[in-house]
Amino acid sequence: MGNVRQERRSEIVEVALRLSEEHGLPAVSMRAIATGVGLTPMALYGYFRSKDDLLDGLVGRVLAEVPRPGPALGWRERLLVCARGAREVAHRYPRTFPLLLTRPVVLPEAVRVVDPLYGALLDAGVPGEQVAGLERMFSTFVLGFAVSEVSGRFGEGNLGTRQRRERAGPRELPAHHRLGEVLDLPVDWDAEFEKGLERLLETVGRAGSGERGPFTDGPDEPAVGEGERGGTRGRTDSDASPPA
Amino acid sequence: MGNVRQERRSEIVEVALRLSEEHGLPAVSMRAIATGVGLTPMALYGYFRSKDDLLDGLVGRVLAEVPRPGPALGWRERLLVCARGAREVAHRYPRTFPLLLTRPVVLPEAVRVVDPLYGALLDAGVPGEQVAGLERMFSTFVLGFAVSEVSGRFGEGNLGTRQRRERAGPRELPAHHRLGEVLDLPVDWDAEFEKGLERLLETVGRAGSGERGPFTDGPDEPAVGEGERGGTRGRTDSDASPPA
DNA sequence: ACCTGAACACCGTTCAAGT
DNA sequence: ACCTGAACACCGTTCAAGT
Numbered sequence: 001m002g003n004v005r006q007e008r009r010s011e012i013v014e015v016a017l018r019l020s021e022e023h024g025l026p027a028v029s030m031r032a033i034a035t036g037v038g039l040t041p042m043a044l045y046g047y048f049r050s051k052d053d054l055l056d057g058l059v060g061r062v063l064a065e066v067p068r069p070g071p072a073l074g075w076r077e078r079l080l081v082c083a084r085g086a087r088e089v090a091h092r093y094p095r096t097f098p099l100l101l102t103r104p105v106v107l108p109e110a111v112r113v114v115d116p117l118y119g120a121l122l123d124a125g126v127p128g129e130q131v132a133g134l135e136r137m138f139s140t141f142v143l144g145f146a147v148s149e150v151s152g153r154f155g156e157g158n159l160g161t162r163q164r165r166e167r168a169g170p171r172e173l174p175a176h177h178r179l180g181e182v183l184d185l186p187v188d189w190d191a192e193f194e195k196g197l198e199r200l201l202e203t204v205g206r207a208g209s210g211e212r213g214p215f216t217d218g219p220d221e222p223a224v225g226e227g228e229r230g231g232t233r234g235r236t237d238s239d240a241s242p243p244a
Numbered sequence: 245m246g247n248v249r250q251e252r253r254s255e256i257v258e259v260a261l262r263l264s265e266e267h268g269l270p271a272v273s274m275r276a277i278a279t280g281v282g283l284t285p286m287a288l289y290g291y292f293r294s295k296d297d298l299l300d301g302l303v304g305r306v307l308a309e310v311p312r313p314g315p316a317l318g319w320r321e322r323l324l325v326c327a328r329g330a331r332e333v334a335h336r337y338p339r340t341f342p343l344l345l346t347r348p349v350v351l352p353e354a355v356r357v358v359d360p361l362y363g364a365l366l367d368a369g370v371p372g373e374q375v376a377g378l379e380r381m382f383s384t385f386v387l388g389f390a391v392s393e394v395s396g397r398f399g400e401g402n403l404g405t406r407q408r409r410e411r412a413g414p415r416e417l418p419a420h421h422r423l424g425e426v427l428d429l430p431v432d433w434d435a436e437f438e439k440g441l442e443r444l445l446e447t448v449g450r451a452g453s454g455e456r457g458p459f460t461d462g463p464d465e466p467a468v469g470e471g472e473r474g475g476t477r478g479r480t481d482s483d484a485s486p487p488a
Numbered sequence: 489a490c491c492t493g494a495a496c497a498c499c500g501t502t503c504a505a506g507t
Numbered sequence: 508a509c510c511t512g513a514a515c516a517c518c519g520t521t522c523a524a525g526t
Contacts, residue, residue, distance in 0.1 A: 030500060041500085043510055051500065101345055101391070106399050111408055111417065118419035128426040133436045136398060137385065137443070144388035145380075147345070154380065155350050164355055173355065175362035182372040192377045199381070202450075203443045274519060284492055285519085295519065 009047050012037055013057045020096040059099050063109040065089045068116045075120040083142045083197055090146035098151045125208030138200055253291050256281055257301045264340040303343050307353040309333045312360045319364040327386045327441055334390035342395045369452030
């Protein structure tokens with residue numbers, strides 16, 4: 001089949017990725033890609049309908065490196081592997097990764113990344129109607145955090161707000177002044193990401209155990225969200241709730 | 245002082261906003277803005293150092309419409325007002341809003357939006373060292389959700405994955421097949437956003453009450469995150485934990 | 489102080505033509 | 508089938524000049 005065509009296609013995407021990481025996304029022009037692959041700009045249109053199409057290929061190329069854990073691990077570990085893996089990819093391609101938030105997720109690669117997340121949430125006992133929404137919440141956090149980090153959207157953490165804080169006075173920024181010196185500490189992004197994941201996993205566990213609060217008296221199942229250790233003790237298809 | 249200058253500046257930003265909403269962000273060019281305001285492109289450089297600088301002005305202009313609730317409301321209500329308000333702004337300026345995720349948050353307008361969130365988290369009892377991180381988690385969700393919604397990153401919800409699901413077969417997308425028809429239901433974005441907020445408020449409540457799990461025996465305070473109904477019964481400054 | 493004209497070094501894409 | 512050349516209608520920005 002059109003295998004040489006596929007080769008050329010991925011060669012083009014590879015050049016685009018290299019250009020993006022070496023000189024930034026704005027440097028990814030059809031003309032620059034073309035010279036990089038040894039062609040005329042017009043030749044690229046034989047492989048991609050438009051530049052947007054080519055950028056979708058770039059998104060797919062990056063998404064392909066996000067790990068997709070199989071059902072061997074427990075659901076918690078699977079979610080962690082996906083989340084940490086995605087963040088690592090962001091650090092690997094810091095100038096390209098922000099594209100993922102800009103472009104729609106209808107690509108087949110995106111669906112392939114989402115599937116293990118759906119599986120993990122189902123195994124956590126999350127009701128079918130809530131799975132997609134919870135997955136979007138989870139992915140939004142992971143993607144948003146990773147993109148913010150590599151694109152500098154978080155600034156250099158809290159640093160640099162100090163001048164502004166002091167210039168503004170307690171009238172305009174009362175909470176900044178209440179927080180005071182805490183805002184001047186450098187941020188440990190690894191720790192913050194892990195903390196966020198921990199919080200989300202707790203939410204998932206609660207959604208998976210029927211969302212009963214501590215005062216709802218239901219069947220006294222062992223609470224999810226406690227003492228999860230490796231192994232294969234995650235639930236399987238058999239106890240996934242029916243779609244109602 | 246340079247008041248006529250400020251007038252001109254905001255006139256320029258206003259034209260940029262109109263252009264962006266009417267014809268999309270790519271249509272926001274220095275040349276188009278200039279004709280819109282009745283000047284030569286070069287004249288704009290007297291008011292903004294560069295196009296990026298002008299876009300920062302645009303971000304500030306949009307951020308200025310995000311509500312900043314005072315301390316009259318309870319912390320829960322304040323978080324809800326900020327979150328819902330931000331999402332409404334996204335719906336008001338759907339083609340411009342995605343800029344907020346692209347550009348750094350060092351603008352004074354961004355700090356002004358963050359301050360009430362810090363205040364609410366402090367009033368929820370969140371320890372000082374955790375406030376900034378939790379705020380970033382909250383904002384990442386709100387911004388990420390709103391941007392995904394208006395930029396079409398969420399696709400049309402789950403719809404449209406059906407063809408792909410059926411073409412792929414249970415081998416490649418097992419969880420999609422486990423979920424089955426649930427994925428074909430249309431998504432109620434309002435409800436999903438509210439559900440996400442609810443989950444995050446629960447997390448905030450837990451962080452504010454010392455993060456004890458159901459198996460830690462501590463003082464038997466009434467659990468936060470339960471039975472919250474409207475009204476102004478949120479905590480106030482008086483019971484915020486000191487930064488430690 | 490505020491603005492303009494001309495110019496530079498770029499873009500994505502179309503279209504007719506080559507082999 | 509795959510590629511090229513020339514052209515169109517754009518970009519952001521610099522620089523010298525105008526009033």
